[in-house]
Amino acid sequence: MLALNTATLGHNLDGYGAGWSPERVIDACAERGLAGIVFWRREIGSRAFAIGNRVRAAGMEVVGLCRTPFLVGPLVPPTREARMDDFRAAVDMAAALGAPVLTLVTGGIEPGTKGPHESQKRLAERVAEGADYAARHEVNLALEPLNPLYGGNRTCLMTVRDALRVCDMVDAPNVGIAVDVYHVWWDTTLAESCAAARGRILGFHLCDWLADTRDMLLDRGMMGDGVADLRAIRAAVKGAGYSGTCEVEIFSAGNWWRRDPDEVLDTMIDRFRTVC
């Protein structure tokens, strides 16, 4: 089952993605028989109920919402109150959309500390602070480990193993893990880590790692164009009991975001069938 993460259509920078509205994205996905869509908060505004209902009326599911504020690190909201307000706003929007999963990108290394360990402890405390609120709204939180290249300011979880350790610290039934090819493709212990995460994988994100990656943020590849072993990673995730959608999420300012969204959708469907 295939889902679109709207980032793939360049939603989040002006001048990309041909300016498609959420409604147009929904129609284009439904026409192609996709199973669902993952949105970003900036696209939704105050229309969460309407957009969620439109997705379901078109025969699809809202698979998830991106994302919480950073909870630790140098880019965290300036006060505890601001952080919790924004966290609750993200949960509220997920609930209004009918999205069962809210992605949690953690933020980086806490100022004044060194290495990932202390930040992971603080992260666990802060996820625990918000997990009950999310549970009351029937929203699951998916902690997403990011490629170590983001270890400075965007994440303190660099592997599925790291994310699993924080899940264990939080120990809440609605807190799990998102596995993204871009972030984990290089990890030769991934199959074991996914097995250890059995029952706690809440999302699976597809793209590819381009051998000659040129930008630290916006140069992800279409499935098949890079060096990730997509079949092996998908098998590891499925083997750990994950039965949800495969969600295509490609940040690509230099290539896919410049193309016609219809072409991007057709290509990702074709590649999903042939190389994943």
Place this chain on the structure above:
Amino acid sequence: MLALNTATLGHNLDGYGAGWSPERVIDACAERGLAGIVFWRREIGSRAFAIGNRVRAAGMEVVGLCRTPFLVGPLVPPTREARMDDFRAAVDMAAALGAPVLTLVTGGIEPGTKGPHESQKRLAERVAEGADYAARHEVNLALEPLNPLYGGNRTCLMTVRDALRVCDMVDAPNVGIAVDVYHVWWDTTLAESCAAARGRILGFHLCDWLADTRDMLLDRGMMGDGVADLRAIRAAVKGAGYSGTCEVEIFSAGNWWRRDPDEVLDTMIDRFRTVC
């Protein structure tokens, strides 16, 4: 014991490092009581014997030489013969310099394959092809795992654990591992991996990971300016039996390479004393 990797003075790009010759670098390191120097091949030319002797005459050691050609991946020399010729030339230069360690940066994912596993197997075969030649010249080969951000075209070893697995496959007494803070700082299993590598760590490289890293190649930080837990990493390496020098290797086109080399050397010595 502190050593300089000459990359720290911007040796390898025109217009950086104030154009210091190897001799001037040797004198500046000796004046400051450093234990040794690691050179890059491009600096040595045909003067390996003279430069090695000058280092020793100044009371220091040539700690190592950077580096072999890539042995796998898209940037490998075009033929087996060209690869082996360049590999042997690197060994010959290390031997002529009196450098006991030659750093081996592996190259990335083999074209036509996916994921790191197959490339690691081929790497092991190719290291084995060259290990005897290096042994006959009393040169040890240090396999250096690189940060996963280089996993496309520059490395197929993303962790100390990966490097150790390839060492096990090669199973030659002169093949070990280099541990570089920039590449491993994020790894929460590093202490275990280093313990498993006991007796096989041949080099330890210092710098720092800047929280707001802006360039994929040339934005490394001076020790203390980033988020790596330098003391913990050094302790893990020492705990695994490593008793060699701590080698400062900072690629920094935007900052340190633009400064007076005397200032860079003084700063790295001060930071080594205070934050490592």
